[in-house]
Amino acid sequence: MTQEKIKRIHLIYGIVLSVLLVAVAISLIVACFLIYNHGDSPFTRERIAEYWQYVCIPVYVCIAAIIGAFVLRIALPIKEEKTVKGEIDPKLTLARLYRRFDASACRPALLETIRKQRLFRTVVKAVSAVLCVACFAVSTVFLFLPNHIGTDMTTDLLTLLFVVCSVMDAMLVCFAASMLEKMSLRAETQALKLALSQGASLPTPREESEQERAWAKWGKGVAKVFAATASALGAILFIMIVMFACGYTVSDHLVGVIFLSAYAVVLMALVYALYFGIFADRPENQWKPRVLLLVRILILALALTFILLGVFNGGMRDVLQKAIRICSECIGIG
Amino acid sequence: MKVIQWFKSHKPTKRRLVQLYAALLFNANLKGFGNGRIYRGNVKNLCTPGLNCYSCPGASGACPLGALQNAVSSGDKTIPYYIFGIILLYGFLFGRWICGFLCPFGLIQDLLHKIPTPKIKKGRMTRVLSYFKYVVLAVFCFIIPMLYLFRNLPLPGFCKYICPAGTFEGALGLLSNKVNESSLASLGFLFTWKFMLMVSFLVGAIFIYRIFCRFLCPLGALYSLFNKISMFGIKLERSKCIDCGECITTCKMDIKHVGDHECIGCGECISVCPTKAITFKGSKPMLAPNEIDAPTPEEAERIADEHNARILKRNKIVKICASVVMIAVLATALIYYNFIDKAPEPQKPNVTVSDDPDLPPAGNEVGTLCYGLELPKLNRESDTFSDTFRLEDTKGKITVLNFWYTSCTPCVNEMPHFAEIAEHYADDVVVIACHADMASKSQVVDYVEENWSSYQITYTYDSEDAYYTLLGGNYSWPMTLILDENNVIVAKYMGSVTYADLQKDVESILHK
Structure with a gap:
């Protein structure tokens, strides 16, 4: 049997197995909902056993199919298994192209x-x-409005749903922005490649100037740490304004608010400093070992101080x- | 032969063995799966590094994420230095290497991903979605607990609404045991929601590599902040790197460069790097640079240099010693948790038992006579637990006995129902609220005075949870018992109750 046929067999079997897995998952979820709909104290051992009778056969078939998939892999091995691969960041490609790009020799239309x-x-x-x-802003205001703070599960879940929807809206915005950015990067890369092929190319890749190196070394990191701290303070200030507007008093929870605010500031500064800031932009072996050692210490x-303080303060x-x-609550009771 | 060949080519890697080891070590209380009880020893002071619900019967340590949320939601009482220190320490030491090697839930996802089906590749969308876990961290682990902090209701937002590890390890582990059958009656919409999420994540993990870790895990989000400075992890020798991008395209996580905040330190990029520029951090004592497995005999023969041979010999000795220590630790843990350590059982309190032949025998099940309780009672005038409550004093009235504590949100949420029952049936019903040994008496007094000073409820304090255990509590609060006029147990609820449940039972006793 040829490799092509073997791959096709594996693909078909994999698709069938996927459909079976999704079907079993849906049937388990539906069974759980049907049990829940029985009213007061719906979950009993007898009722679970009753519904299990309906879903057990698909589950067993699924388990058998999974074992069958592994047996198939042994019986008909695929010679070359490609690993799942993703794409290289287009920004890196763009940066490489720009190092060779000579703007003065580029056609005006392309430059535009x-x-x-x-x-x-x-x-x-x-x-x-x-x-x-x-x-x-919308989700934070909604969270702190007293009318939306209920004492029962349904109101809490509705509040959560709204917050999640607001967050999902933000995620959709980011996703749309990234799609547009990807399209734009692709267009710019194509234009750059065309420009380079038409002669707008430096003989050797451009070296960074002293100023650019200094900015890459320190300026970006410091600016980002500053921006992160400012945004953390801004977020805390916003939350406190909303709290005041909704009638909460901070004085009753002063210690908690101060601590959590300080922690939020430190956390955000750490996020920016470690990921976006000084350390992230510099490849590790160019770090000064002393700086890394100092930060680690x-x-x-x-x-260790926090742990000791925690031991003594209870x-x-x-x-x-x-x-x-x-x-x-973690296991679904209450 | 094919089977043997297949097993040889698919034998567990060292990483898989470490993952299995960690999963077993962090769930060493195996007898908990048998007896349906969680481990209650002092070792639970320590947090496991990965996501491992402490309500799992086998859990040998606390979950750092659960502890963090509980700490944030009670931050105005005690500044949570301890849990912040633990997370800082784990992050500093391991970073997201924990996700790749030490997290039991990560192991479950890795094993599920092995099922041979078509897979969904990473791309731009998954890269954007990978930032969602920071939103989950902020909203569910900080904002929601903080919000409920201002309402005096401790609430672990992520654990309650999302965590699949809690449902998989805790709920299924506990509720599948017959001992906890009474808790089934308390399951409702929350369990249904969480069960749905759990099934979705587990099936999703088959098609999408580490779906939970990449898009939702707040613990991974926290540890990712330390990836750059952690002692363990992946590092890149920039001088050797030729920017071929093989490491990025091979990696199944959404990394932009090796060792960034998405890197879980699995090491799969190490073998594909053409210039051997990628190594494990801290690997020098254990491995020669870029050595994942021991050299083959042919490679060992080629190493003629005496210095290298000495290093290899030293590394081999270090590896053997490390393996012996790890096996000893695991064996000690298994023996200690399952055979030696007796979790502290509360002293059996003095109880009075009625010898009336017309009444059923004493016990803690429905239909038995409730043991005679004697508990410190809150005196409203002096605001101290100076009085004594005796169960026999309530004979002739229906007694609603509720066990609760201040940092238990379901307990606090249901208290108004008890107050309502006490008010509507003031002549026939007396409500006793017994606080667990979770807070000091003065803290309980302050809480009651601040929130429930108008309620017609008798507040008592159950030291060492003695009576709670005696009456069959399985360390899951709240618990409610309803006793008739002769103190015979008519109903027993493990979990929250509604006003309708209480009214139904009271009416049935009154109209018997």
Whole structure:
């Protein structure tokens, strides 16, 4: 049997197995909903056993099919198994092309295309940022409005649903922005490649100037840490304004608010510093080992200090007290 | 022969063995699956590094995410230094290497992904979706618990509404045991929702690599912040890198470059790097650079240099010692949790038992006579637990006995129902609320005075949860018992109750 036929057999079997798995998952979920719809105290051992009679056969068939898939792999092995591969970031490709790009030798029309694409991406980023902030603002206000804070499950879930929808809206905005950005990057890459093929190319790749190197080394990181801290403070200020507007008093929970605000600031600064800031842009072997060592020592010291403080202020006892009791909410009771 | 060949080419990798080891170590309380009880020893002070619900019968440590949310939601009482310190320490040491090697739920997803079906590839969309876990972290682990903090209701938002590990390990692990059958009656919409999520994630993991870790896990989101500085993980030798991109295209996570915030340190990129520029951090004591497995005999023969041979010999000794230590730790843990450690059982309290032949024998099940309780009672004038409550004093009235504690949200949510029953049936019903040994008496007094000073409920304090255990509690609060005029148990609820449930039972006793 040829490899092509074997691959086709595996593909067909895989599709059938996928359909079976999804069908079994849906049947399990539907069975659970049907049991729930029985009214008060719907989940009993007898009722679960009754519904299990209907779903057990598809489940057993599914298990058999999974075992069959592995047997098939042994009996008809695929010689070359390609791993699932994704795409390289187009921004890296663009950066490489720009190092060889000579703008002075480029045709005006192409140059204009390249500039328009960059402007387009800037506008897309700005609009998506504004929309995301709006979604965040709406969901935060909704969370703190007293009318939406209920004491029963349904109201809580509706509140959550609204918050999740707001967040999903923000995610959709980001997704749309990334799609537009991808299209724009592709157009710019094509234009650049065309320009380079038409002679707008430097003989050797461009070296970074002193100023560019300094900015890449320190300026970007510091600017981003500053921006992160400012946005963390802004978020906390916004939350506190909303709290005041909705009639909550901070004074009753001052310690908690101060601590959580400080933690939010530190966390956001850490996020920016570690991911977007100083460390992320610099490849590891170019870091000064002393700086890395200092940061590690600081964080280790902070961690051990916090643990010790937690032991003495009762935090460790609180963790134990919760851990030795069944969290009924975590397992769906209550 | 084909089977043997297949097994040889698909034998477990070292990473898989470490994952299995970690899963077994963090769920070493195997007897919990048999007796349907969670481990209650002091070792649960310590948090496991990965996502492992502490309501799982086998769990040997606390879950860091659950502990974090509980800490945030009670942040105005105790500043949660401990859990923040633990997360900082794990992040500093391991970063997201925990996800790749130590997380039991990650292992489950890895194994499910092995099922041979068509897979959904990573792309731009999955890269964008991978940032959603930071939103989940912010909203469900901080904002929601903080919101409920201001309402004096501790609520672990992620654990309650999303966590599939809680449903899979905790719910299914506990509720499948006959001992916990009474808890089935308390399941409702929340369980249905969480069951649906759990099934979706588990089936999704078959088609999408680590669907939960990539898009939803807040613990992974927290640890990702430390990836750059962690002691363990993946590092890239920039001087050797030729930007071919093989590592990025081979990696199943949504990385932009090796070792970034999405990297779980699995090491699959190491074998595909053409210039051997990628290594594990901290690998020098254990491995020669880029050595994942021991060199083959042919490669070992080629190594003629005496210095390298000495290093290899040293590395081999280190590996053997490390393996022996790991096996010893696991064996000790299994023996300790399952045979040696007796979780602290509360002292049996003094109980009075009626010798009336017309009444059923004493017990803690429906139809038996309730044990005679004697508990410290809250004196409303002096605001102390200076009085004593005796169950025999309530004879002649219907007694509603509720076990609760302040940081239990379902307990606190249902208290108004008890107050309503006590008010509507003031002549026939007395409600006793017994607080668990979870907070000090003064904290309980402050809580009651602040929130429920007008309720006609008698508040008592159950030291060491003695009476709760005596009456058949399985360490899941709340628990409610309804006793008739002779203190015979008529109904027993493990979990929340509604006003309708209470009214139905009270009416049935009154009209008997």
